[in-house]
Amino acid sequence: ENQLNNDYYFSNPLDRGHLASRSSAAWGDSRREAKLAADDTFYYSNAALQHGNFNQDEWLALEDWVKDLTLDSTNKISVISGPIFGEFARSITPQGRSTALIPSGFFKVVVYIDQQHQLAVRAFMMMQDEEALRDKRGKQMFNFQRYQVSITEIEERTGLIFPQQLPDKNPLFFNENPDAVTDLNVHQFPEHIEVDAPDEMISMDDPRETVRDEEIPIFIAAALVNASGNEALGEWVSVINLSNEQVDFAGWKLKDPQDELVIEGVLGPGEAMKIGPLSPIKLGNQGGTISLYNPVGERVDRVKYPVQPNSLEDRPVIFAMRDLTMID
Template structure:
């Protein structure tokens, strides 16, 4: 940006207008009442406030920033990676020499900027570690990253979407943005991943991954926590902040905001016991995520995250930063305590002991024949860490809950199946009459990671069978489709375990008719033609999934893959389907930088799509390599051309006869 005298004068005028007592009282009352999280206000936003604009649309972060000492703590200007010195009468002699000695640190600090968001930027970030020559990890605050992202179950961050346009947010780090810099001086580097986003009950930290050439070096971390009285400095991007006295801001900043500053000060209180790490370096909104470095050796002693005007600023200690940077994560509650009411609901349902499942063989990947193997989709190692391990786990078939003719791989954090797999034998299918449904817990898994009847008390939430009740109901010993044998009964009953159910919102009913019709189509085809089929089904878990009052997240999309013998029985035939408003398809467009994703893509009603198995694999992260060559949609002429052009291959289905087989 360019900050000439005219702009300084104009902004000073804005500050003066903003000093209007009535307006300041409105801002302060809004903050005090909790109606808006207090944060920085940019030039444009200050003018918007002065015109009577909406406070909630202007003020966005949830942490305080503050001038602690009204004099003697100048935020020094950074220009061309050099710190502009000023008299420092409050500091010991030689402090200016120490500042110049740590001057290289400023190159490793950048502004956290947003893509597709109404806020152009949200705070400060700095290089905390180096992965390789082209990859760095950036440290900033959780409350900065949460402006554009949400925390996933695995502790990572997932970029959210604009509620207005539906376009996904993004982030960049710009290591310049100095006083008198020009737009061409900007050096934004794309954030490729949010590798850690703290829970609200953990220290205010987020870690971002960036990739690119000529990236700055990591700032070294101090070996120990900082002592009180240590000379330190804050490096960041302070913005005009209506919570701080305008005269103090005018004296310190002279109308120059949103540019890189180096603010020296002292550690006020050392971290330890119940004592927080505090300092008196001058900060304003925009300093969130700034490194607090020691002037003695240039090492980071903390991560600034909050402050109170005239009192103190707070920082996360270096030992916490070191643990997070090396991959350690806070230990949060892993289970869910069931209330007495939930216990009562489960008692009304039922629970099957481990011995009840003796002899269950689960899903058979060789069901279609040795030459037509249909293995479980491969699961990424990181996702496997979230899977539950049943007490009777077979070492050769890890993670599988084995039932009659089907298996379940269960996602522990979401307390729902990650996926199911069922063998369908059309020739020996048995029709088992449905009676009053009775659901059961499976005692091969801990009770606290399973849902119960109370979790489905919301009238808009249904128990959605992942393996349909009718699909595994067959027996090679049955004499007819009405010969309800013990095996068929057991298969039917096995589907009524909570481990086989996913939370389903009633809104899915908008597209459920065709989705259920698809399953009927598959089953009836198997019955009519007398052939076998293997069906995999699962929800798509997203960080932004709708959450119920009890905190449970409800999946908004479901996928299905059907494998069966092709005509002649010598080759595999496989097709994939999606029940969705179109989120997954839009993700595929965005991941391939297709402009369709940002040119008015609209999520419609829930509907069923057929999509290329290769695209399902990319979108879900599952290994479906066995099935991609057997996919008629992906291997059709149109499908091949689309894949070559980088387009996802999908077909909205209005009737079942539209399926590409």
């Protein structure tokens, strides 16, 4: 009676999003046992109303990271996933059926024994409807962006209570902590760390980078990711100065998760420049991130670009019109 069925997924952009993925459950003492475990993930009780783009791209990427986790020492991990319903969650009412709330986002908590044989915890949230999750504290969390967060924030947003060992072993902070400010350079509470590659995840006692995205009006405006011919020569990134002052870019850097490129140039107010070739930076056609840092190592901007198929060859990705609105 209360179970959502295919009526809720028919002729709309919502997918039957697996909370426990088939590939993660497909294990056992025999091939038959592994298949039965995988088949158990296809019940509606394991499905949630997920936007198609969310389910087929960003949530899937997080599931793949969990499946391929190499930080553990026992070849075993525990994963807890579930929905988050915002204060103004949207709903769907199929003909003849009861109204169901659409999750505003989802969480995933990963627990394992690390290489030092200690309990380790990583917690993530992803939004699919940030309008329903506008927070009383801090900045907006953008749709389809993976954030590493604290266990306490997941508890507050869901009403769940996790064993005390989990928040104690999670490296991110929810409440203001003067020692974290001094020792780890944490300046935002609760913490939300954008994570689009394993290298961006925060571990226990990792110092945080200084982020000034909201303060300095210098932006990555566009990038040519899928260039025809020799991509290493054809790729470029453009940067725009939307401040009221001339900016000297000597010592500034563009970075991807693996490499960095020192840039130079001078831009007056409202001026832009194209930077390329980008080697050693590589803009992968399967999607990625680009970040801009000033000479003292503060992050001034960060953009995420999607998969670039052949149909988008030689068509730049435009970032300048992205929503930069910050809310209280």
